[in-house]
Amino acid sequence: MAIRLENVGIAVRDLEATISFFTDLGLEVLGRDRVSGEWADTAVGLDGNHADIAMLQTPDGHGRLELFQYIHPEAIETQPTLPHEIGMHRVAFSVDDIDKALETAAKHGCRPLRGVATYQDTYKLAYVRGPSGIIVMLAEELRKG
The missing domain is CATH 3.10.180.10 (2,3-Dihydroxybiphenyl 1,2-Dioxygenase, domain 1)
Structure with a gap:
């Protein structure tokens, strides 16, 4: 299948x-x-x-x-999910410039949950709380090519 x-x-x-x-x-x-x-x-x-x-x-x-x-039916408001809750968690995107992506998100009032982190010198990552409480992960690959 x-x-x-x-x-x-x-x-x-x-x-x-x-x-x-x-x-x-x-x-x-x-x-x-x-x-x-x-x-x-x-x-x-x-x-x-x-x-x-x-x-x-x-x-x-x-x-x-x-x-x-x-x-x-009328939409039901819920509390936005937390990063450690079970269930639908986040949507993730690779970006070529995380700083530019975060500037764009900020124009919509969306900022990182805590900041930008580096994972094993491979990715710069940030979780952003997007519209309707959606968690959006942005990831910039550091070792391109």
Whole structure:
């Protein structure tokens, strides 16, 4: 059986703000839609499921995020996850300039949880709390080439 990762889906509080954050980091919007109907109820497991969605893709075409903002049922606010909690944890991106990526994130009010760390002289890493509390890991490879 062949398998590949299609996308990571993330429910967000403000679709436009979240699209702006990720497109400023370099992702591209592939498409947008409003979904509802029996097929959506069945697939998602929610009666009356109705959401605005956007599919974003990394410039290399290998990574996709599906962002969705619920219209119905009403979205439930939860506390943002902590780095040590079980469950969906974070989305990670390789960047060619972590300082520039952090400047871009800061323009959206998003800053590292603690700072920038270096892992074994291989990566500079930072966890950023993004829109809707999403943890976004940014990683710059130090040994390029």
